Amino acid sequence: MASRTTLFRHTVRKLKTIIGKNIVEKEVVMQINDEYYISDKIDKINFGQVREMLKDAFWSKDISAEEIKRGASNSALVVAAYHKNNDIVGYLRVISDKTRFAYLLDVYVHKKHRKKGIARSMVSFALNHRELKDVYQWLLVTRDAHDVYKTVGFQPLQHTDKWMSIIKPRPDR
Numbered sequence: 001m002a003s004r005t006t007l008f009r010h011t012v013r014k015l016k017t018i019i020g021k022n023i024v025e026k027e028v029v030m031q032i033n034d035e036y037y038i039s040d041k042i043d044k045i046n047f048g049q050v051r052e053m054l055k056d057a058f059w060s061k062d063i064s065a066e067e068i069k070r071g072a073s074n075s076a077l078v079v080a081a082y083h084k085n086n087d088i089v090g091y092l093r094v095i096s097d098k099t100r101f102a103y104l105l106d107v108y109v110h111k112k113h114r115k116k117g118i119a120r121s122m123v124s125f126a127l128n129h130r131e132l133k134d135v136y137q138w139l140l141v142t143r144d145a146h147d148v149y150k151t152v153g154f155q156p157l158q159h160t161d162k163w164m165s166i167i168k169p170r171p172d173r
Helices: 004-020 047-054 065-073 118-127 146-150
Strands: 029-031 036-039 077-083 088-096 101-109 137-140
Touching: 036 118, 047 065, 047 088, 047 101, 077 118, 088 118, 101 118, 118 146
Parallel strands: 101 137
Antiparallel strands: 029 036, 036 077, 077 088, 088 101
């Protein structure tokens, strides 16, 4: 039978491993103004509310809450903007290796809350997040929000002849 000292050392080593892998994380919150704030705490997100917003977006028509949640859990960063009443009014996520490259996607602000700087604030929050501080290549695709992204430093792709893609039809889910 293991001694108490051995069990204690094993427990401390295990806790150090868990903490070292950032399983224990602190929420980062940014106040936009008196009405809105941004959070990176994924456990706080009501994916039903996110679905209600994203189901109308042209890139994710009729998306399920489960698909949104699965995508979020596999992302490097998930950001939500909240009204002071704690309803979600904006959402975005980042796919990244947290070292060199990041892809910004699912940026969406509820129709009733647009034109208030929420999308720009969420994108700035992501670009400056401590988990992504080393990333130096950011990419996104937009159909109609070029001006929003230009204000935070994005510009049209240079050397488009060097980029390639595979685009498959979205599977039925």
